Amino acid sequence: MYRQKYDVIVAGGGTAGIAAALSAARSGAHVLLIEKNAYAGGTAASGLPFVDFFNRNGRQVVAGVAEELMNRLFQEKASLGHIRTSGGHLNSVTMIDPEWVKIIAEEMLLESGCDILYHTFVCAAEVEGNCLKSIVAANKNGLTEFHAGCFIDTTGDGDLAKFAGAKYHQGRESDGLCQAMSLLFKLGDVDVERATALFSENPIKACPVGGDHEYNLHISGKLTNWNDIILKEEIFPHPDHNIWAGTMRENELTYVNTIRVSEKNGADAYELSEAEIEGRRQLKKVIRFLNKHVPGMEKAHITSIQNGIGIRETRRIDGEYVLTGQDIIEGRRFEDCIARNGYCIDIHDPKGQGWGVSRIQSEEQSYDIPYRCIVPERIDHLLVAGRCISTTAEALASTRIMPSCMALGQAAGTAAAMAAEQGQVPRNLDIKHLQAVLKKDGAVIE
Template sequence: MQTIETDIVVVGGGPAGINAAIAAGRSGARTMIIERYGFLGGMSTIALVYPWMTYHTMDGKQVIAGIAQEIIDRLMALNASPGHVRDTCGFVSTITPYDPEIYKVLVLDMLREAGVKVLLHSFVDDVTVKNDRIESVRLTTKSGKIDVKAKMFIDTSGDADVAYLAGAPILKGRDEDQLTQPMTMKFRMRGVDLAKVKQYMIEHPEEFYKKTPIDELDQLPLTAVQGFYKHWKEAALPINRDQVLFFTGPGEDEVLVNTTRVQGLDGTRVEDLTEAEELGRKQVLMVADFMVKHLPGFEKASISQVGAQIGIRETRRLDGVYSLQISDVTEGRRFEDCIARSGYPIDIHDPKNKGVTAAWIAGDGAYDIPYRCLLAKGVSNLLAGGRCISTSHEALATTRLSPSCMATGQAAGTAAGMAVKRGVSPHELNVKDLQQQLRQDGVLLD
């Protein structure tokens, strides 16, 4: 078996993992990022999770920056993102469209610049633990098994794969029945007449989400649409959802549809995941046919892309030193060990029923994510970032969003780099020093 030795291993190449690896690499630590697909981006590219939402509070105050903003700045310079734009369904203040194909290449460039070794087509299937430390992760690859040894490990797998295999305490779904938020197979359509969609919205405001800024639509570029309630109800499709949701772009006549819903299946069970992929793709054909036949503006539209895999909102997550709670979010709680902030509201897609439960953030519209949510219990050299940090089921409904994942990823990578440099465990790291470094790197903590 081949053996590789490094300082920091990041498992999972989604937004959290990318930002963690860039931060760790920039610290000077030898860093490797491991991804099972042939490209990076995680749910943002694999499952077409688009656009990113949100970097801001409902009042428009930016609370996520650092590497996350650097990526946007560089995408804008490549004409691959318009930057932060108004959310025209009104659920949040801003959303951030981007071109996923350019994002895939840009982040590879940024990782190379940071000196990070990238290993694609590699699946972690075992973890070796001695005493309370991970010694190595084992990869299954086309060229055989590879054992990767490191001083620090960051789990940004989305499914807490490393934490689970290392025997760290984990949680799954909601407390009462372990059911998770549903999965969604996303897809794009081209040939959409967006001017016609917008005109219909202005003429029929009652058919759209209550926060939609109808009075301003004639002055705003259409970015998001949530509603068509009457059309959806009349169609009576066998999908347990109560509305149509889509986002515009990247093309001028293109939309990303987020409407399918697969419930009751576990994204960490291979049999369930297989069934979800089949159900999701059948729902895509059903929803696209409905939209072409019944929605104004979609008469000449057709499917242009379907996700490489079904989008997963929730599976396993860390049961860490502290678990963020829904009250921490809705009350806009501040923590002394804050390493990231977010302004995204609670957004729970019901595990069983049709609706979405939403709750907004009090105070200044943002809440803190404490460093303790990134720390595993019982494993001294493991950090988490992204979707699998330590939260309740309800709080995960905000921390799972990509910009929040980017922020916790950067914090995890920065902490790992500092811990390696100082020869301490992440648990022993001086949080004030970590916060100072994050601020120097453009992270907004105040």
């Protein structure tokens, strides 16, 4: 039976939201997770692999709830486990079965005692002074008001924080444009061994589920060999188009990432709708191109399309600290560290003209994310986690990956439960105590 007042309410059931709700509930809080889809999992339920649990030195920099989810998927033969890589921009890849993510994430949430409300999204918030008091959620029942001691925005787009009046920035500083979006899709009847042999950049070798030997399970490269065809048939507007894809099972590509939709605002309903339409328009051309021209994909067919285009960047909430690209490049350490990350700065050009990376230059090959980045500048009883935390556009290009989002969600959930129990505003929490609890729960913060 759902109630209308909780200790902690988490808005958004993607990777950050799963970790936030789990951590808050395991800390003893009564938790409600609100999710717009019919399942939890977000981007992980699209088939996109988890990347960079490890830094370039081979040290694991994300664990805790994220590692627990991976272990449970592995037990169900729904993950190949962590595969260390060499060369390229990735330090590790963890292939996952997106349908099992939906099952396992939901099981974990229910085991924790968390209430889950699907087909629901936040559409308004009530703030008194600078304190967030309640939210309004919309679903088939109409509009319902919910109260909580602390709220966590894990919507990705900072929707709840925006409705609460938090300040934010969006897009790159020069023109406000956000990174390009991608519509992921799954292909069946693919000769993966043959197809991936064409893209030899940093092969990632493992034995797929159902296979009897190891081979490259990952495509990472450009469609340069087909530039003439791509430009002639107007599949993409630029040559040397990027493609990434990978699998954990025989005869399928669990995800393909090559569609690129640029110059659209993913936090605007009208532009987001246009982006969805454009993504499927490109997909029709892409599958015909793959069938006709790429060996190993002659019989490939679409078995599923991501439930909503993948958005890399929208709102970034103004927090008590703004993490910068320089912080990442230098591998900065912070006294109020709540999560670590070893992923590069990975920018998909907002105008759709390619992709590039900048690597961490510190000896440790990783950096800290401080607690202040998840605390909005002036709104109390609210935390943010996932890709809407307080960063510059450049820094977001590193912090937005799923393991980082789960680490941030775990920290936010633990902090929210503490704040609700103590009747305290999150910005005034004892950071040393929070860090001690995170370490006890398996998080990597040192």
